[in-house]
Amino acid sequence: MCASSTTTATADRARQSESTLASRLLANPTPALKWAAVFAALLAVEFGAFLAGSAVVLNSINMGITALLDMLLSTVDPGFAGPVLDLQGFVAGNLEGLRQFGESLPTLLSRDVIPNQGWQTGPTGPWEGTFLGLQPAYAWAVRTLMIVAYTIVMAYWLFRAWLVFRKHYRAADWTPRDDIVDRLRGHRWAEFGIVVLLLFLTMALFAPALGTASVDQNVMNSYSYDIKYFDQEAGEVATINAGKANFNSKSKGAGEENVAPMTYDDFGRFHPFGTNKPGRDLFTILMHGARNALIVAAMGIGLAATIATILALISAFYGGTIDLVILTTADGVMSIPQLLLLILATSLFNGHWLDKILDGGFLIGVVFALSGWPFLWRAIRGPAFQTAQEEWIDAAKSYGQKPRNIMQKHILPYVTGYMLIYASMSFGSVVILLAALSFLNVGINPPTPSWGRMVAQGQPYVSTPSWHISMIPGLLIVFVVTGLNALGDGIRDAIDPESEAGRESEAATGGGA
Amino acid sequence: MSQEVAEAPEATPTDEPILSVENLRTVYHTARGTVRAVDGISFDIQPGETVGIVGESGSGKSVTARSIMGLVDSPGEVLPESSIRFKGRDLTEIGEDEYRDIRGSGIGMVFQDPQTSLNPVFTVGNQIMESLEVNRGLTGQEAREEAIDLLEAVSIPDAARRLGEYPHEFSGGMRQRAVIAMMLACDPELLICDEPTTALDVTIQAQILELLQDLQAERGLSLLFITHDMGVIAEITDRVNVMYAGEIVEKAPVEELFASPQHPYTNGLLEAIPGEHAGRDRLRTIEGEVATPMEEATYCRFAPRCPKAFEDCESVHPSLVDAGGGADGPHEAACLLFPESMPESERIEHHRSRGGDSTEQWGEDE
Numbered sequence: 001m002c003a004s005s006t007t008t009a010t011a012d013r014a015r016q017s018e019s020t021l022a023s024r025l026l027a028n029p030t031p032a033l034k035w036a037a038v039f040a041a042l043l044a045v046e047f048g049a050f051l052a053g054s055a056v057v058l059n060s061i062n063m064g065i066t067a068l069l070d071m072l073l074s075t076v077d078p079g080f081a082g083p084v085l086d087l088q089g090f091v092a093g094n095l096e097g098l099r100q101f102g103e104s105l106p107t108l109l110s111r112d113v114i115p116n117q118g119w120q121t122g123p124t125g126p127w128e129g130t131f132l133g134l135q136p137a138y139a140w141a142v143r144t145l146m147i148v149a150y151t152i153v154m155a156y157w158l159f160r161a162w163l164v165f166r167k168h169y170r171a172a173d174w175t176p177r178d179d180i181v182d183r184l185r186g187h188r189w190a191e192f193g194i195v196v197l198l199l200f201l202t203m204a205l206f207a208p209a210l211g212t213a214s215v216d217q218n219v220m221n222s223y224s225y226d227i228k229y230f231d232q233e234a235g236e237v238a239t240i241n242a243g244k245a246n247f248n249s250k251s252k253g254a255g256e257e258n259v260a261p262m263t264y265d266d267f268g269r270f271h272p273f274g275t276n277k278p279g280r281d282l283f284t285i286l287m288h289g290a291r292n293a294l295i296v297a298a299m300g301i302g303l304a305a306t307i308a309t310i311l312a313l314i315s316a317f318y319g320g321t322i323d324l325v326i327l328t329t330a331d332g333v334m335s336i337p338q339l340l341l342l343i344l345a346t347s348l349f350n351g352h353w354l355d356k357i358l359d360g361g362f363l364i365g366v367v368f369a370l371s372g373w374p375f376l377w378r379a380i381r382g383p384a385f386q387t388a389q390e391e392w393i394d395a396a397k398s399y400g401q402k403p404r405n406i407m408q409k410h411i412l413p414y415v416t417g418y419m420l421i422y423a424s425m426s427f428g429s430v431v432i433l434l435a436a437l438s439f440l441n442v443g444i445n446p447p448t449p450s451w452g453r454m455v456a457q458g459q460p461y462v463s464t465p466s467w468h469i470s471m472i473p474g475l476l477i478v479f480v481v482t483g484l485n486a487l488g489d490g491i492r493d494a495i496d497p498e499s500e501a502g503r504e505s506e507a508a509t510g511g512g513a
Numbered sequence: 514m515s516q517e518v519a520e521a522p523e524a525t526p527t528d529e530p531i532l533s534v535e536n537l538r539t540v541y542h543t544a545r546g547t548v549r550a551v552d553g554i555s556f557d558i559q560p561g562e563t564v565g566i567v568g569e570s571g572s573g574k575s576v577t578a579r580s581i582m583g584l585v586d587s588p589g590e591v592l593p594e595s596s597i598r599f600k601g602r603d604l605t606e607i608g609e610d611e612y613r614d615i616r617g618s619g620i621g622m623v624f625q626d627p628q629t630s631l632n633p634v635f636t637v638g639n640q641i642m643e644s645l646e647v648n649r650g651l652t653g654q655e656a657r658e659e660a661i662d663l664l665e666a667v668s669i670p671d672a673a674r675r676l677g678e679y680p681h682e683f684s685g686g687m688r689q690r691a692v693i694a695m696m697l698a699c700d701p702e703l704l705i706c707d708e709p710t711t712a713l714d715v716t717i718q719a720q721i722l723e724l725l726q727d728l729q730a731e732r733g734l735s736l737l738f739i740t741h742d743m744g745v746i747a748e749i750t751d752r753v754n755v756m757y758a759g760e761i762v763e764k765a766p767v768e769e770l771f772a773s774p775q776h777p778y779t780n781g782l783l784e785a786i787p788g789e790h791a792g793r794d795r796l797r798t799i800e801g802e803v804a805t806p807m808e809e810a811t812y813c814r815f816a817p818r819c820p821k822a823f824e825d826c827e828s829v830h831p832s833l834v835d836a837g838g839g840a841d842g843p844h845e846a847a848c849l850l851f852p853e854s855m856p857e858s859e860r861i862e863h864h865r866s867r868g869g870d871s872t873e874q875w876g877e878d879e
Contacts, residue, residue, distance in 0.1 A: 171677065176634070320587030391629040395692065398582055398624075399644045399699045400617030409643070413634050 024169045031168045035161060042154055048105030053205060055099035060295060062091045063357045064366075071354075109147050110209050116140035117213065119237055119268055120230040129228070136270040137262075140212055147209060151202040183494040190490020196483020203290035211284030212270060217242050218284045219447050229267040240267060246279035253464030261468050274468045277457050286473055288449040290480075296361035296368075296444070297430040303369030305423045308376035312415060313407040315377075316384035330374035338371045339436065346442045359448040364437065368430060379422045380415045387414040417495040425488035428481035435477050451477055530557035531735045532581070532599050532620075532703055538592040539573075539580045549806040550576040550589070552759035558703065563729065563736040565750030565767070567743065567782070571803040573759040574739045575625075578707045581737070582622050583612045599703070617648045621701035625708040627688035631680040637664075637691045638676030644698040663694040666731075667724060686717035690724065697728065705737045710745060722749050743786050747771055752842065755779050758806045758814040761833065762848070766841035775836040775846040777819045813849065825849055825861050832867040 025032055043050065066088035073080035106112065116139035118129030131139040166178070184190050203210065211218065217225045223243035231238040249265040251258045251274055259265045259275040261282075273282040311330075315323040345367045349355045354363050387393070388411055396406045431451075437443030438452025446453065451473040458469025539551040551573045558564045566574050579585050581597055583604060591597075597604040599619060604612065624630040631640055641660040645651040651659055657676070664672035667690040680688055689709060696704060706725065710718040726749060729736055738750055746753055746767065753770050755763040755778065763776040774780050781799040801818040813819070816826035826849055836846035837853070849864055 172679075390632075391624045391626055392632040394584060395622075395624055395630040395695070396632075396643075397584055398616055398620075398622040399647060399696060400613045400615075401643070401647050402613065405647075409635075410632050 021169060024171075028168055031164050035157075035164050039157055039161075042150075042157060045108035046150070048102045048107045049110070049206075049209070051102030051105065052099045053102075055095045055102060059092055059095040059099070060299070060358060060362070062088065062095065064299065064362060066091075067354060067357060067362065107209075109143065109150060109206070111143075111214065114139060114143040114146070116143060116270065117227065119228040121237065122230065123232070123235070125230075136212075136264070136268065137272075140270055140272065144210060147206045148199075148202060151198060151206070155198055180494045184490055187490045187493055189486045190494065193483045193485070193487030193490055196480060197487055200290060200294070200480050200483070203287050204294035205291070207287040207291040210287045212272065212281050213242075213284055215284060215288050215449065218246075218280050219449065222246050222280075227267060227269070229269075232266075245269070246275075249275050249279040250277060251275045251279070251461070251466040251469060252277060253461040253466045255465060258465045260465065261472070273472050274466075276454060276469050277461075277466075282454065282469065282472065285449040285454060286451065286476060289451040289454070289473070290476075292359070292361055292444055292448060292450060293431050293434050295358060296365045296434055297427055299362070300365035300368035300372065300430050301423050301427050303366065304373040304376055304426070305419055307369065307373040308380065309412070309415065309419055311373070311377050312380045312384040313411055315381055316388040316411060317403055317407050319385075319388070326377070330377055333371060334374045336371060338368070339433065341371050342367050342433070342437055343440065343442050346437070355445070358444075360443070360445040364434065364443065368433065372426065372430075376419070376422050376426065380418045383418050384411055384415045387411045417491070421488050421492045421495070424484055424491060428484040428488075431477060431480055431484070435473075529601065530598075531560045532558040532597070532737070534577075534581065535596040535598070537577065537580055537595040537597060539576050539585055539595070540590055540592060542588040542590065546807050549759050549809075551580060552806055552810060554754075554756070554759070554761045556754050556761065556764065558735050558737060560702075560735055561729070561733050562752070563738055563750045565738045565740065565746045565753040566756055567740060567746050567753060568756035569741060569782075569803050571758075571805070572756040574741075574756055575707055577756070578622065578705050578737070578739055581705060582616060582620060583609075617644065617696075617699035617701065619701060620703045620705060621696035621699050622705040622707065623689070623692055623696055623709045626712050627685055627692050627709075628712065630692050631688060631695075633680050636677055636679055637683065638678075641676075641691070641695050641698050644695050648699040660694075660698070663697055664691070666697065666728070667691070667694045668720075669694070685713050686720060689713060689717075689721055693721075693724065693728070697732075701734070703735045703737065705739070707739045708741070711740065711742070718745070719748075725749065743782060755782070758804050760810065760814065760847065762815065763836070763844075763846040764833065765836075765844040769841055769844050773837070773844075775844065775851065776815075776848050777821050777850075778815050779846075781818075781820075813847075821850065823849075829861055829865050831864050834863070834867075 066084055070081055070084040070088075073084060111117075114131045116130055116136045118127045118136060118139075120127055127133050127135060130136055131142060134142070162181075208214065223241055225242035226239050227242050227245060228237055228239050229245070230236070245265070245267040249259050249267065249269070249271075251260075259271050259279075261274040262272060263274070264270055265275065265279075269281070271281050271283065273286065276282050276285065311326050315326050342364060345363060346355070346360065349363055357363070358365075390410075393406060393410055396410050401409075434443055434450070435452030435455065438450040439456045441453070441456065443452055444450045454473040455470050455477075458466065458471070458473075461467065462470050534557070535555045536553050537551055537555070538549065538553050541548040541550055554573075554577065556564060556566075566577060568574050576585070576589075579589075580591050580595075581604070585591055591605060593605070595605055599615060602615075604615065607615075631637065635643075638657070638660050641663060642651075642656040645656045645659055649659075660676055661672045664675060669675055669687060669690055675683075675687075680691070683691060689712075693709075704725075709725075710721050713721060722745065725736065728734060736749075738746070740746060750767050753763075753765060753767050754761045755770075755776065757778050763770070763774070763779045765775075770779065771783070774783055778799070781797075784797040785799060787796055799818055804814055804817070806814060810830045812828055813822070813826040813831050816822040819826065829849060831847045831849050833845040833847045834852050836844050836848075836851045849861055852860065852863075855863060
């Protein structure tokens with residue numbers, strides 16, 4: 001009140017609004033600029049791939065939303081279907097253009113820059129057409145290692161963005177999230193999960209560049225490609241149709257008809273995981289299978305988690321009859337066997353245009369979400385109820401806050417953590433489910449690559465030299481699912497400050513409380 | 514301070530009460546039957562007045578507060594014959610949206626535990642500003658200025674800096690001040706304080722009570738103060754309602770109540786204050802526990818614990834009757850020992866005839 005002029009001035013300054021992020025960035029731009037420069041460089045070398053990837057993701061979203069709109073509107077009036085489909089086609093066309101533009105841009109980690117396909121000029125002669133004249137195996141290995149290194153650096157750099165923000169630009173010295181990240185960093189099992197997730201994402205995102213051949217050449221339209229190779233019998237470089245080459249590189253169990261992992265076929269093509277029954281490169285198929293699995297699983301889990309979270313918040317906030325209605329619905333949905341429902345839906349919609357979106361993946365994702373939300377809902381209903389009993393909810397009600405805002409602001413932050421745990425764990429189960437469907441030949445439509453179909457295809461050859469057809473995709477499934485579960489465990493331990501991993505840091509900070 | 518405030522309602526005795534609760538009955542439908550948590554209580558609050566509700570744990574004090582705020586959730590229910598009139602408007606008849614308008618800007622509430630009435634993931638400033646946005650539409654710089662003023666009004670030093678801190682960085686007393694600031698942000702006319710000092714130590718308690726009295730004088734707030742602490746009641750309230758097992762058993766102006774408590778239960782409560790009877794070996798207590806009122810009241814619910822109970826207490830439900838009011842206002846007690854002017858048989862008949870009405874009301878439900 002009667003303070004000196006200097007303290008009044010300080011107080012006045014303090015009364016100004018808390019400094020915004022923008023003002024803090026302007027005050028000390030160096031660390032942010034340093035980070036941004038490196039990030040821009042990382043982005044630039046792969047800009048075309050990112051552009052194409054974003055176009056694919058946006059197009060999936062476009063397909064999903066318009067498909068839902070179409071389903072909803074056609075229940076009102078079938079006449080709406082036309083305009084919706086027109087809109088879908090228009091957006092999809094533009095995005096396809098964007099994707100093609102993106103793919104036409106040169107990127108560092110691509111088959112064009114580091115080619116692995118070539119031909120030998122003599123029986124022991126040098127290779128032509130490959131990267132630096134290396135053997136195809138080495139050229140492919142160089143590209144693969146570079147891609148893995150790139151994703152590791154990129155992932156670290158994105159994490160570093162948070163570190164830079166925390167150190168230089170965040171207003172608070174400490175938030176509970178810091179402890180969560182610290183606990184996650186010291187958690188070996190979670191680190192394993194993170195590594196697996198990173199590898200899985202690498203496989204999915206860089207599938208076109210990782211494969212030894214393009215999926216078009218390898219699977220879809222192999223008869224429209226010609227390849228050069230050194231013909232041992234004729235003793236000269238010959239040209240052969242890729243489809244025919246595949247036909248002569250089959251793995252069917254017998255010693256002659258088998259291309260084992262890490263070997264060349266008769267046409268100078270290197271196969272890191274061998275070939276499958278029709279003679280296609282298994283590695284290329286599995287990389288694209290990872291991409292398809294990721295898209296479908298992410299869509300299914302995302303949708304299921306959204307439904308589950310909204311319903312859990314409503315359950316917890318209103319309780320009583322509304323909760324009972326949701327509970328009954330959830331129990332009803334849960335009583336339907338998911339796998340049978342998926343088989344039913346895929347055969348019912350067989351040939352329908354819905355079944356064509358993402359090669360049938362969209363339908364599987366939606367059915368998974370509609371039948372899987374009760375499991376997630378059950379898991380977070382408890383924590384949501386617990387939070388709804390807290391006094392700050394009553395306090396918010398007693399100053400007249402709207403129910404929606406109370407749910408969003410005062411309950412949601414407390415259930416998001418649980419949702420993350422359960423969603424990452426269910427992610428693994430969707431991967432398994434997808435593989436199971438493909439194994440039963442009702443999943444993603446052939447010939448689109450899928451892991452489960454490869455397991456099914458190799459089944460007759462498990463005890464023969466062609467064991468790799470089943471074994472490698474099977475191991476990949478186990479590996480990815482274990483990793484995702486590990487990540488879920490890790491997040492759970494990290495979020496819960498009373499968990500084992502948190503003991504030490506708790507004791508250390510206890511004195512300051 | 515309390516002296517001045519105490520005189521306020523007397524200066525304008527004809528004013529309409531800001532809150533008038535009549536025959537409030539809140540029940541909880543449980544698996545074991547219907548619990549009558551609040552069973553037909555009535556009281557008024559005049560503008561600028563502080564009314565206290567005192568009683569043991571489980572006597573229905575907090576349920577009363579929640580009923581007034583409209584926060585009784587399923588399986589609880591405010592029975593339709595209840596009436597809660599706030600500024601002439603019956604709150605039991607309005608919809609949820611209208612109720613939301615009344616909450617905050619009309620009636621605010623301070624909860625018992627300052628540890629949990631602030632959301633730990635948001636800063637204190639964020640929560641005060643949220644309240645300002647909801648009730649007064651203030652946002653941004655304007656809201657921030659107002660929030661600083663409010664924190665200063667509740668005597669938090671260095672308010673501008675404190676605004677950006679999280680609840681865990683505040684001490685218990687500070688947190689309760691912040692909660693009060695959050696409620697003041699709504700600019701309510703009536704503030705319900707549900708045991709706001711119970712979780713705090715004695716010196717902080719005194720500071721919070723003083724703060725509430727100051728705020729009341731500055732802003733002309735009416736207060737409904739709920740506590741089990743007789744000392745707090747003596748300090749802050751003008752009129753007191755003593756609750757037992759969902760009913761008001763005695764109501765009187767605060768000085769009158771402490772000078773001449775009439776109901777045996779009030780006597781017991783006053784006897785049980787530590788330090789009142791220094792030198793004794795043991796603290797005096799009331800034997801037994803508050804009964805859970807499941808069935809309709811056809812008898813005195815305090816009778817099993819009452820040192821003065823006699824045969825008729827088991828069969829006649831006492832209603833509030835005059836128990837010797839003074840100049841400060843009426844003094845009523847619900848006990849068969851009153852009114853003292855009548856002989857015993859006439860008293861019992863008097864209570865029986867008045868209690869009969871409520872029995873009839875209940876008859877239809879059973």
